[in-house]
Amino acid sequence: MLKEFLITHNKELEIEKSLFSGQSFLWKKHQSNLDSFVTVMDKRLVIISQLSPYTIRVHCDSEVLYGQKISAFISHYFTLDVPFQKIFSSSFKSNYSEVWRLLDGYKSIALLRQHPFETLISFMCAQGIGMRLIRQQINRLCERYGEFYEAEMEGEMLCFSGFPAPEQLACLNAEELSYCTNNNRERAANIIAVARKVVEGRLDLSSLSYPNMAFEEVQARLTQERGIGLKIADCVALFGLGYFEAFPIDTHVHQFMAQWFKVPAASRSLTPATYRQLTLEAREILGSHYTGYAAHLLFHCWRCEVKKLCWF
Template sequence: MEYKVIEENGKVMVEGIKDFEPSHIFECGQCFRWNREEDGSFTGVAKGRVINVLKDENNIIFHNTNKEEFLNIWVDYFDLKRDYGKIKESLAKKDSVMKEATHYGTGIRILNQDEWEILLSFIISSNRSIPLIKKSIESLCKRYGCFLGKYKGKKYYDFPKLEALQNKSVEEIKESYTGYRAKYIVDTVELIRQKKVEIYNLKNLSTEKSKKELLRCSGVGPKVADCILLFSMGKFDVFPIDVWVRRIMEYFYFSEGTTLKKIQIFAKEHFEDMAGFAQQYLFYYARELGIGK
């Protein structure tokens, strides 16, 4: 990927990034710690840092960072070395639905997020709306995460480390609006603490083996496991299916009442090793058009 990186006054301006639209990236269901500002930019917490991202015509401006940090951290986080133009071109050839979906969500990129954070975040996400998920996560961060400082007058906290959540009771975790998921969090914290699941080693395993390990975690079912694999472990052959994605697939490809297994088989065979990318384009496309609700 060719782009020009210019640093000035606490910000980095990048010219020539293709296939990068902040709203597509941050509003396609893959992350919960990014929020839209009044000026249309997005402020988020990742990698122990607070960063603001703004698209200005053909340039992307990263505020509250520097060139060295951008090259060493954010290039990987935003998956800037991957050619999404080729991915969209390949998927568009699959069928007319994907041709429309890739055009509609043209600026989507799959973020390379922290495995531990994504594990707990998607346990919290089960059967909830995004505003409630964000509320729970921010509460946990404020209670147990390290203070990172202020940005534009607002205080920001890092995602809690494993150590900070050890020996916390279900009732304590419930104070962060997690509901019945509090027990899942407490049990999963203990499982990871005992190294019964090596969360940071799973990406080195096959998709099948890493998924099997994730399913040992309390509160992790097939859909949540697939989300963790896709959004933090680079397993792009998975196709997360929740109620909404199932409706989307029934709307575009099947009749109502199709089994999850049939949809999974179809996605694996039809989209192959690009299934995860296809899911994100379909999810964003259908949500924006109000399909599947």
């Protein structure tokens, strides 16, 4: 039976914008209550809804998730310990006042601290495809290979497939998994190889999590794996391992670095050398500690305000 928990906090938060901002692909809207969102965490159904910018309602059958009390876990997950005032410097506000004005509607988006393995595989699946297709592929992955969970809430039975464990992916072959990688067998093979390394302990994601290693070491370790380039490594570091200085660069980030910040390197094609140069430039503009956190808000703002792409 699902229990209800109310979590109050002092950081303004928009749950829907945060969950559907291109950083997670595992949440779905509740079918009969579109103000609630459902996923599986720690092998349990979790339903969250927003009662106010400062109040979250959670339904779950356990008081503990991943060894933490619900309130502590949700606060950690939504980075409620990171005040918005820390993310952008006062010099940014004065130097880029027009961008700051555009950001006004995006300041309540939270960066999510997600499960490392789920984040790793999600972004390996997501490479080079659009948001709708990413969600479709991740949904297929969960429905085909994840465990099935159900619970009753207010007289309605909720059914949801969780993310497959490393052991479940490690035993597949590339042909069958390619159904979940947009028919890309090479990508499927890379995912299987990474899952096997996780199972065998040759890729220990917990040891890579903040603050166990320097970010540059984490990036270097992840990019040793086939199918993981700088962008995927930075996405995993930022969204799954807790390194807020990680700065994933895709087409949109490349574009806003050129248009909003007039960075000369952004006019060049995105080679590894250009990628690293843009990362250095971003740290100068956005600061070195919350570079990636700030960039995620800019990414969402750019897509919606400039490119008019509001589907996530």
